[in-house]
Amino acid sequence: xxxxxxxxxxxxxxxxxxxxxxxxxxxxxxxxxxxxxxxxxxxxxxxxxxxxxxxxxxxxxxxxxxxxxxxxxxxxxxxxxxxxxxxxxxxxxxxxxxxxxxxxxxxxxxxxxxxxxxxxxxxxxxxxxxxxxxxxxxxxxxxxxxxxxxxxxxxxxxxxxxxxxxxxxxxxxxxxxxxxxxxxxxxxxxxxxxxxxxxxxxxxxxxxxxxxxxxxxxxxxxxxxxxxxxxxxxxxxxxxxxxxxxxxxxxxxxxxxxxxxxxxxxxxxxxxxxxxxxxxxxxxxxxxxxxxxxxxxxxxxxxx
Amino acid sequence: xxxxxxxxxxxxxxxxxxxxxxxxxxxxxxxxxxxxxxxxxxxxxxxxxxxxxxxxxxxxxxxxxxxxxxxxxxxxxxxxxxxxxxxxxxxxxxxxxxxxxxxxxxxxxxxxxxxxxxxxxxxxxxxxxxxxxxxxxxxxxxxxxxxxxxxxxxxxxxxxxxxxxxxxxxxxxxxxxxxxxxxxxxxxxxxxxxxxxxxxxxxxxxxxxxxxxxxxxxxxxxxxxxxxxxxxxxxxxxxxxxxxx
Numbered sequence: 001x002x003x004x005x006x007x008x009x010x011x012x013x014x015x016x017x018x019x020x021x022x023x024x025x026x027x028x029x030x031x032x033x034x035x036x037x038x039x040x041x042x043x044x045x046x047x048x049x050x051x052x053x054x055x056x057x058x059x060x061x062x063x064x065x066x067x068x069x070x071x072x073x074x075x076x077x078x079x080x081x082x083x084x085x086x087x088x089x090x091x092x093x094x095x096x097x098x099x100x101x102x103x104x105x106x107x108x109x110x111x112x113x114x115x116x117x118x119x120x121x122x123x124x125x126x127x128x129x130x131x132x133x134x135x136x137x138x139x140x141x142x143x144x145x146x147x148x149x150x151x152x153x154x155x156x157x158x159x160x161x162x163x164x165x166x167x168x169x170x171x172x173x174x175x176x177x178x179x180x181x182x183x184x185x186x187x188x189x190x191x192x193x194x195x196x197x198x199x200x201x202x203x204x205x206x207x208x209x210x211x212x213x214x215x216x217x218x219x220x221x222x223x224x225x226x227x228x229x230x231x232x233x234x235x236x237x238x239x240x241x242x243x244x245x246x247x248x249x250x251x252x253x254x255x256x257x258x259x260x261x262x263x264x265x266x267x268x269x270x271x272x273x274x275x276x277x278x279x280x281x282x283x284x285x286x287x288x289x290x291x292x293x294x295x296x297x298x299x300x301x302x303x304x
Numbered sequence: 305x306x307x308x309x310x311x312x313x314x315x316x317x318x319x320x321x322x323x324x325x326x327x328x329x330x331x332x333x334x335x336x337x338x339x340x341x342x343x344x345x346x347x348x349x350x351x352x353x354x355x356x357x358x359x360x361x362x363x364x365x366x367x368x369x370x371x372x373x374x375x376x377x378x379x380x381x382x383x384x385x386x387x388x389x390x391x392x393x394x395x396x397x398x399x400x401x402x403x404x405x406x407x408x409x410x411x412x413x414x415x416x417x418x419x420x421x422x423x424x425x426x427x428x429x430x431x432x433x434x435x436x437x438x439x440x441x442x443x444x445x446x447x448x449x450x451x452x453x454x455x456x457x458x459x460x461x462x463x464x465x466x467x468x469x470x471x472x473x474x475x476x477x478x479x480x481x482x483x484x485x486x487x488x489x490x491x492x493x494x495x496x497x498x499x500x501x502x503x504x505x506x507x508x509x510x511x512x513x514x515x516x517x518x519x520x521x522x523x524x525x526x527x528x529x530x531x532x533x534x535x536x537x538x539x540x541x542x543x544x545x546x547x548x549x
Contacts, residue, residue: 089389107399108305
């Protein structure tokens with residue numbers, strides 16, 4: 001089966017002086033759903049996004065959108081892309097509606113799309129207020145409305161919740177989550193917050209120091225989660241030997257044993273095995289390695 | 305079509321901006337100055353014709369001082385709104401050719417300078433008529449020389465194309481007022497020295513003034529238009545290849 005990728009980058013590289021901001025990046029973003037592009041601050045997310053939009057040119061590699069090279073097809077491809085890069089670019093002296101009208105005139109798109117975009121981001125009521133009076137959350141939503149004005153198939157959002165308060169983050173997250181189902185748009189979203197991406201993304205790419213460390217579905221990332229059992233057994237030596245011989249990964253920590261397992265259910269099996277063997281289990285605790293632990297271990301413990 | 309759409313969008317961006325207001329205010333300052341010059345002049349020589357001196361004085365002050373500064377200010381304001389909220393990245397991510405954005409900006413700047421020069425011509429006529437009314441000894445000057453005024457507006461404006469193109473590029477290339485205005489003030493300041501030099505007839509910031517200098521008219525017009533077109537094309541070439549950080 002051939003998978004159609006809306007975004008495909010091939011060995012994409014961008015240097016600033018001697019520093020490689022993006023290094024040999026091979027993104028594969030399938031159609032539909034939300035792709036979370038995750039990485040600590042300074043990982044190369046914004047540089048990669050700028051190359052996806054043709055704002056800066058790569059030193060090497062290629063960007064392909066909708067199966068076509070961006071090079072030489074920028075205008076035709078951008079007709080299908082909406083973008084919000086970092087803070088939204090707005091004219092504070094104009095009203096929200098006038099800001100949308102400026103972009104609509106440039107795009108030559110239908111006037112009705114302004115009302116639709118305003119309704120989508122819930123700004124209809126405030127559309128005739130000047131943008132300088134808007135809160136940060138409203139500005140961000142207006143930025144999203146601007147990105148929706150050409151009725152895009154692909155929406156590229158760079159840190160859309162940056163600087164928002166918890167209520168604003170919640171509102172923006174809900175909005176982004178609705179977009180694939182209601183408008184059939186694929187969302188490519190960058191963030192340095194795992195918790196945020198985890199809640200809305202179907203696919204995840206983790207970038208660190210310009211390189212892609214993981215790419216796949218959220219389920220694939222979750223499968224990397226490991227459960228750890230901490231066991232207290234009276235006969236420590238015998239228990240260790242028995243578990244190692246039966247194929248478990250065991251680590252001794254003082255008077256306790258740490259056993260790595262795949263699923264929480266393994267605790268029941270191990271306990272039964274030990275008890276059946278006549279070993280006295282006096283302590284059993286289950287802990288799970290979270291996605292955050294995986295993210296931190298992939299990015300060398302740098303959450304942001 | 306793209307250029308038309310970019311122009312249409314550019315006109316909406318002008319709404320409520322200082323760039324739009326200043327276009328009407330600066331010519332009025334010259335008109336007020338000229339009005340008081342006419343009123344305060346103690347005695348006019350017999351046979352003095354107001355229309356032979358007053359409009360020329362107004363246009364010369366405009367061409368050598370006000371117009372170059374207005375060009376620097378207007379282009380800085382027009383492009384400053386794009387720099388202020390990092391609008392370039394939004395504009396360049398749209399399916400709009402960069403040349404359309406560039407020439408729309410340039411044409412709006414040209415339009416504003418033309419409007420301002422036209423306002424100057426209108427208020428110059430009004431001040432002249434008011435002067436004749438208040439100083440009866442000037443009444444023999446005859447009707448307002450509309451055709452002459454219109455021609456001067458066109459000549460000065462065409463000669464200013466090179467300055468407009470230079471300032472459009474400067475204000476698009478660098479964010480911040482100091483560079484754009486510094487170039488305008490510097491260009492105007494050096495014009496005072498260049499005026500008396502032979503090479504002054506090629507100095508961009510002197511071209512509008514050279515319209516009134518004997519022997520420099522043709523050069524001012526040709527260099528203004530031709531240089532303006534070449535500078536605009538070079539600026540556009542750089543603009544369309546720029547990375548947006």
